[in-house]
Amino acid sequence: MINVIVADDHPLLREGVKKVLTEQSNSIRVIKEVSNAGDLMNALSEEEPDLVILDITMPNRSGLDAMKDMQDIHPKIPVLILSMHPEDRFAIRAIKAGAWGYVNKSSIGEELVKSITTIVKEKRRYINSKVAEELARQIGTPSDQLPHHALSDREFQVFHRVASGMKISDIAKELSLSVQTIHTYKTRLKKKMDLKSNADLTRYAIQHNLADLNVE
Structure with missing residues (x-):
């Protein structure tokens, strides 16, 4: 069994x-x-x-x-x-x-x-x-792989939620982190991905099929 x-x-x-x-x-x-x-x-x-x-x-x-x-x-x-x-x-x-x-x-x-x-x-x-x-x-992606592949697991979790339209306070509550910590992750992931705004994150996520209308 x-x-x-x-x-x-x-x-x-x-x-x-x-x-x-x-x-x-x-x-x-x-x-x-x-x-x-x-x-x-x-x-x-x-x-x-x-x-x-x-x-x-x-x-x-x-x-x-x-x-x-x-x-x-x-x-x-x-x-x-x-x-x-x-x-x-x-x-x-x-x-x-x-x-x-x-x-x-x-x-x-x-x-x-x-x-x-x-x-x-x-x-x-x-x-x-x-x-x-x-x-x-x-595996077949060139060495200059897509920017989101370089994100850590936590950064990717924050990216996915921001791009899907969640508020920072809701993300913090769901991930059991402080609002300031979420802001820090967001700043870091934007820098890694060379994106400037939440709109840029959402546009990127939609382009690469990484966003949900509702986050699970």
Whole structure:
């Protein structure tokens, strides 16, 4: 039996994951579900699963931050990222950060069991065709790669939210950082990307399919 923990702040998504696993597999079970990074770490201290299904955007600490916490304390537990964001936005960044796979929520019914089995049973990363295509595209990018590739994970999180129209105060609250810290990240990322204004950030994000009308 493959035991998994689901970490996502949307109850309906957690229910959807359990339903898919129940209907499509008799060898995978959800032993616990949590809604934030803190509860995830508490759950892992009580019982170690074979895999964690993790959302990228959660309250207080992002999925990428939670995954880094896991790597320090539970380095042998693989993480499968399950996100609403398209593969070309976060997949390669997540895999470089240590994720064993990346599945878009829109294809949860088709890929979830396959990805879990690949990671836990076959002991290899799950790379679907969209992630492979994005990986090939980034590898094939010249040395003067797109400016957003040079951003740190935190800078990219701030960039994505600013470009999607979120207020600085809301970004600070969601990422559990001060308003001044968000301003600092915004100043830094603008300098790295050689952009001057929020409008420039939004224009760039739209041009490269990096913005959402609503941030997850």
